[in-house]
Amino acid sequence: MKRNTSNFSFAQIIDAALPVFAGLAALGIGAIMLLALGANPIQAYSALLQGAFGSWNAIAETTVKAVPLLLVGLGICIAFRASVINIGGEGQMIIGALAATTIGLVFTDWPGWLVIIMAMVTGFLGGAIWGAIPGYLKAYFRVNEILSTVMMNAIAVNLMNYLLRGPMIDPSQAELASKIPQTARLLQAFHLPRLVPTRLHLGVLIAVILAIVVYVLLFHTTLGYRIRAVGHNPDAARYGGIRVRRQVVIALLLSGAFAGLAGAIQVYGLNYRMITDGSASGFTGSAGFNGIVAALFGQLHPLGTVPASFVFGALLVGANSLQRAMQVPSAFITALNGLVVVFVVSSEIWRRRRQHRRRLEIARSEPETLEPAFATPTEKQS
C-alpha cells in the first residue's frame, strides 16, 4: 500500500471535497429557485454572505448559531457511525434545556459557576435519557429509531408546552392575563460568560473542545472502535465478540446527550429563559434537523463537522438578511438545506465507486495485505 501513497492522498482530497461540490450544486439549484422568485441570485447570495460575515458582530452571530448545530452534529456523527439514524435532536434539545433550566430556577442561591456546571451536566443527562429510550427500543424491541425519535420529538414539544404553561411558568406571567408561556429569567450570575463584546459566549469553546473529544472517542478508544464496527457490519461485530445491542443504546444515548447539551447552552448562553411558541423549532431554531445536515456535510467526522456547522450557521444568519434585503422568505434556506442533504448523500456514490476500484487494485497487487476496515492495534490482539 505504501507505494500508492501519492495516488491515495489525491483520492482522499477529492473525497473530502465531494460535499463541497454537492453543496455548490445545491446552491446552483437554489439560484434557479431564486430566479423563479424574481430575485437576482448573485445579489441574493451576496446579501446572504454580507449578513453572515459582513461585520464582527455578524461573524459572532454566525458562530453562535453554529454552536447548537455543531453539538447536535457531533451526536449525529456518533449515531450515524453506528448506523443509527437519530432524527430526535429537536426533542433531545428540548428535554436537555428543560432539565438545565430547572437547575437554574431551583438553586438560585448557589454560586454561579457551580450552577452552570450542574446545568450543563443535567442538560447532557436529560438529552441522554431522551436518546436512550429510542436506543433501547431499537436494540431490544427492534423499533425503528427513525420513527421513535420523531415521536419522541412530538412528546418533548408537548411536555415543554405543558411545563411552560403550567408548573414552570414565570410567576410574574402567571398573574398576568396574557400568560406568556415562558419561565422566569435566569439570574445574571448563571449566564454563560461572553468571550468578546458580542453575543459570542463560552458555549463556542465548549463545543469545539467536545468536537476534539468526540474525535478521540470515535477513532482512538475501544468504545469508538466498537461503535464503528457495529455500524460497519453488525454481524461481523457480533462475531468478534462485540455486544451490538449495547453499542446501539450507547450510540443513541450519547447522540441525545450532545443534543441535550446544545439545548442547555441555548438557554444559558443565549436566551436566559425558555419560551415556547408551541412548536419545537420555536425553541431549537430547527437545530435538531440542521445539525444532521451539518454532520453529513462534515462527512460524519467530528472535526469536519466544525467548519460544516460554521457554514450552516452562516446560511441561517444570512437567511435573515436575505429576507430583509431581497424579500426572500427564510424558508428558502430550509428548502436549500434539504437540497444539500439530498446532493451530499447522492454524491457518496462516487466515493464508493472509487473506493471499490482502489480495493480491487490493491487486491490485485498484494491480496495478503488486505485488512479489515476497522482494525486497530489494540483490538487485533484480543
Place this chain on the structure above:
Amino acid sequence: MIENFFSLTVLVGILASGIRLATPYLYASLGETFGQRSGVLNLGVEGQMLLGAFAAFYVTYTTGNLFFGVLAALVVGALMGLAMAFVTVNLQAEQGISGIGFYLFGLGMSDLLFQKLLGTVETVSGFPALHIPFLSDIPIIGEIFFQQGLLVYIAYLLVPLSWFILHKTTLGLKIRAVGENPQAADSLGVNVAAVRYFTIIQGGALSGLAGASLSIGLLNVFQQNMTSGQGFIAVALVYFGGWRPVGVLLGALLFSMVNALQLWIQVLGIQIPSDFAVMMPYVLTILALVVAVQRVRPPRALSKTFERES
C-alpha cells in the same frame, strides 16, 4: 361533563371524525406500503404531503376547481417521487437520509410558496359531505360512515384495491420479490429499477393526495407545516400494519380514533391538560410499534440499495 361525554351524539361525533381523520394516513401509508414492500424506505412523505397540500390548495384557490387541485397534488407528489427514485435507485443514496432531505425541501418549499403566492391564510370550500343514497339515512351508522367527503370514500376504497394489486397481480408479485430479494428477482428477469421507480412515484403521488385531503378535504386551509408530523406517523403506520394494506387500515383507524377522542376531550373541556391530550397519539404510536414489530418481519431488502453486478 363526564356523563355528557358518553352521550350518543358525542360518540357518533368521535367515530365520524375518526373515520374522517384517517384519510391522510390511509393515502400516505398505502403509498408507503408499496414502497417498503419493494425495499424502499421513503421518509420524505411529510415533505411530499406538504407540497401536495399546498399545490391542491393553491390550484383550487385560483381555479375554483377541486379536481384540478387534486390533480396538482398528484402531479407534485409524483414529481417529488421521481426525484427520490432517481436519487435512491440510480445514485444509490442512503434512503433514510435522502428522505430527510426531501422532507426539509418540502417543508421549506411549501412555506416559501405559501408566503410568496398567498401571503395570508385563506380558505377554500373543499369537498362537501357526500351523502350516499339510502345508506346515509341509516341512523347512527349512516352518520358515521356515509356522510363524508369524496376523498374519504376513495381512501377507504384504496385499501382493498391495494390488497388486490399487492397480493393478486403479477405487478404485486414483482414488487414483493424486489423487496425480499432483489438479486433473485433480477436474475429472474424482473427489472428492479423499474419496479422501484413505479412504487416510489406512486407513493409520492399518494402522499401528495394525502396532503390534498387535508388542505381541500378536511381543513380547507393551508398553513406552514400544517401536516405537523402526520407524514412520519404514516410511515410508522406501515410498520404497525405489518406491511399489509388491511393492517395499515387498522393502524390508521386506531390512530385517528385516538386523535378524534383527544379533540373531543378538548372540545368538551374535560380537565386534562390539552398538551397531554395532544401527546397521546404519539405515545400510542411508540407503544404500537413495540407491539407490532414483534409480530411481523419487515421486507428483507428494506432500505437497502440494489446494484446490478456487472
